[in-house]
Amino acid sequence: MRLELQTWPKVRDYLKRSKGIVVPLGSTEQHGPEGLTGTDHLCPEAIARRMGAAHGVLVAPTIQVGMSQFHLDFPGSLTLRPSTLMAVVRDYMASLARTGFERVYFLNGHGGNVAPARAAFQEFYADLSMAGRDADVKIRCKLKSWWELPRVDALRRELYGTSEGFHGTPSEIAITLAAWPEAIDEFKLAPPPSHGRNDLLEHSGDNYYEAADYRRRFPDGRVISDSALATRAAGERLIALAVEDLAQDYEAFLDSN
Numbered sequence: 347m348r349l350e351l352q353t354w355p356k357v358r359d360y361l362k363r364s365k366g367i368v369v370p371l372g373s374t375e376q377h378g379p380e381g382l383t384g385t386d387h388l389c390p391e392a393i394a395r396r397m398g399a400a401h402g403v404l405v406a407p408t409i410q411v412g413m414s415q416f417h418l419d420f421p422g423s424l425t426l427r428p429s430t431l432m433a434v435v436r437d438y439m440a441s442l443a444r445t446g447f448e449r450v451y452f453l454n455g456h457g458g459n460v461a462p463a464r465a466a467f468q469e470f471y472a473d474l475s476m477a478g479r480d481a482d483v484k485i486r487c488k489l490k491s492w493w494e495l496p497r498v499d500a501l502r503r504e505l506y507g508t509s510e511g512f513h514g515t516p517s518e519i520a521i522t523l524a525a526w527p528e529a530i531d532e533f534k535l536a537p538p539p540s541h542g543r544n545d546l547l548e549h550s551g552d553n554y555y556e557a558a559d560y561r562r563r564f565p566d567g568r569v570i571s572d573s574a575l576a577t578r579a580a581g582e583r584l585i586a587l588a589v590e591d592l593a594q595d596y597e598a599f600l601d602s603n
């Protein structure tokens with residue numbers, strides 16, 4: 347159930363039975379020579395919309411651009427500054443709180459968004475706490491990246507092992523192959539050369555420097571990932587498990603205090 351395809355009376359009636367909503371959060375950035383720039387928002391969007399349709403859960407308009415400054419040396423990449431993304435997340439929270447929502451589940455598709463999104467939650471709560479309004483406004487936010495959903499995580503490890511890598515991962519490419527078959531073909535290119543362990547540990551969690559440095563380290567855009575292992579069939583399996591996991595995690599979140 348997409349929020350943008352409802353009328354306000356329908357949303358008012360929804361709020362009588364549920365105070366929850368899912369917000370897909372992603373990015374628009376290069377995903378190697380054969381991956382879609384929208385990969386990181388198309389994946390959480392596809393999972394959230396399928397879960398929402400199956401379980402009658404509202405899904406907000408996707409935040410399609412995230413914190414991707416380190417990809418800007420590749421054409422087609424867009425970024426918000428960390429502070430801009432924080433402002434966007436806070437304004438989503440404020441709007442949803444003002445209109446009656448109390449549980450906002452951000453389903454994330456991009457590692458670079460995690461720190462700004464969590465900081466945005468704390469900014470929002472800090473304003474309430476410091477103004478002494480924390481007893482009035484009851485909004486709870488949760489951030490989960492789709493690859494952390496437990497059965498999805500297990501399947502991607504089983505299918506790809508260390509070839510999963512960190513960017514242009516076969517699991518995310520598989521999901522786009524399944525969700526957007528008209529937009530993307532299965533990959534032909536060999537994986538990028540491996541970099542030392544140090545590069546990986548130093549930069550895990552999208553902890554990169556500026557864009558030119560990223561391009562020097564990862565010239566074709568991918569980080570280790572052997573995207574050519576991705577298939578449409580695997581994408582369908584990953585989406586199906588993600589929908590089930592998300593439904594469970596979302597229900598538990600709704601029931602939490």
Ligand code: NI
Nearest residue numbers: 385386514518
């Ligand atoms: Ni990605």
